[in-house]
Amino acid sequence: FVGYGAMLMEGFVGIMALIAACVLVPADYFAINAAPKAFEALGMVPVNLPELASQVGENIQGRPGGAVSLAVGMAFIFSSVPFLEGMMAYWYHFAIMFEAVFILTAVDAGTRAGRYLLQEMLGKVYKPFSDNSWVPGIVVTSALFTSAWGYLVYTGDIATIWPLFGMSNQLLATCALIVGTSMLIRLGKVKYAWVTAAPGLFMMPIVMWAGYLNITANFMPKGLYLLATMSVVLMVLMTIVFVEAFRRWYTLLHVEHTLRDSYGDEVLALAED
Structure with a gap:
C-alpha cells in the first residue's frame, strides 16, 4: 500500500x-x-x-x-x-525548495541502494564488506558514492544523466507493476490483476520507445556512448524480465489445482527460495 x-x-x-x-x-x-x-x-x-x-x-x-x-x-x-x-x-x-527536496529523496534512495550493491560486490573480494552493519564498509562505500555525486555536481555533468535516470525510473516502475501482476496471479487473484497489468502494459511500449529515442536522438548525436550503452543494457535486461513474466503468467493461468504455501495461503504455485 x-x-x-x-x-x-x-x-x-x-x-x-x-x-x-x-x-x-x-x-x-x-x-x-x-x-x-x-x-x-x-x-x-x-x-x-x-x-x-x-x-x-x-x-x-x-x-x-x-x-x-x-x-x-x-x-x-x-x-x-x-x-x-x-x-x-x-x-x-517554496516550489523551488519543494523540487529540491523531491529530487533529494531520489538521490538518497539511489545512494543507499548503490551502497548496498557495492558492498555486496566488494564482499566477494573481502568478506566483511558483505555485512551491511560493518561500519568501515559503510563509511568506504558511502564515501565513494557521495564523492561520485559531488564530482557530477562540480563538473556540471549531472545534467547528462537525467534522461537516463528518467528512463530507468520509469522502467523500474513498469517492472514493479509487472512483478506485482505476477504475484496477484500466483495468489489466485486474477480478477484483480488488471489493476497493475493495465498501467504496466501501457507503460512498457511507451518507455521502451522513449528509451530508443533517447539513444538515437540524444546520446548518440552527442557522443555519449557510455550512456547509450547503459540504456541498451537496461532495456535488454528489462525485456528479459518482461518476457519471463509473460511466460509465467501463461503457465499460472493454465494451473487447475491450488497449493497451500508456508503462510497458509492458497496459491497457484509455490514461490522458490
Whole structure:
C-alpha cells in the first residue's frame, strides 16, 4: 500500500507539473525552458515574462530543465487564490525548495541502494564488506558514492544523466507493476490483476520507445556512448524480465489445482527460495 500510494503521489506531482506548464503563455514557457539562442530561432516574443520575473524577484529567462517553469507556473496558480495575490515570490521559492527536496529523496534512495550493491560486490573480494552493519564498509562505500555525486555536481555533468535516470525510473516502475501482476496471479487473484497489468502494459511500449529515442536522438548525436550503452543494457535486461513474466503468467493461468504455501495461503504455485 505504501509503494502504490507513493506511485500515485508521484503521478499527482507529474500532473501538477503539466498543469503548471499549461497556465503559462507558450512564448513565456519556451523563453524559460530554451537557451537564449534557441529561443531567438523560434521567432517568438515573450508576453508576460518581464512581469513574472519582477513578481518572483528572479531572472527566469533561459533557465531550461523544467524546474523554473514548474515553480513559476505553481506560483502563478497560488497567487491567483484570494488573499494570496502578493505572495508570488514566496510561492516561487517554496516550489523551488519543494523540487529540491523531491529530487533529494531520489538521490538518497539511489545512494543507499548503490551502497548496498557495492558492498555486496566488494564482499566477494573481502568478506566483511558483505555485512551491511560493518561500519568501515559503510563509511568506504558511502564515501565513494557521495564523492561520485559531488564530482557530477562540480563538473556540471549531472545534467547528462537525467534522461537516463528518467528512463530507468520509469522502467523500474513498469517492472514493479509487472512483478506485482505476477504475484496477484500466483495468489489466485486474477480478477484483480488488471489493476497493475493495465498501467504496466501501457507503460512498457511507451518507455521502451522513449528509451530508443533517447539513444538515437540524444546520446548518440552527442557522443555519449557510455550512456547509450547503459540504456541498451537496461532495456535488454528489462525485456528479459518482461518476457519471463509473460511466460509465467501463461503457465499460472493454465494451473487447475491450488497449493497451500508456508503462510497458509492458497496459491497457484509455490514461490522458490
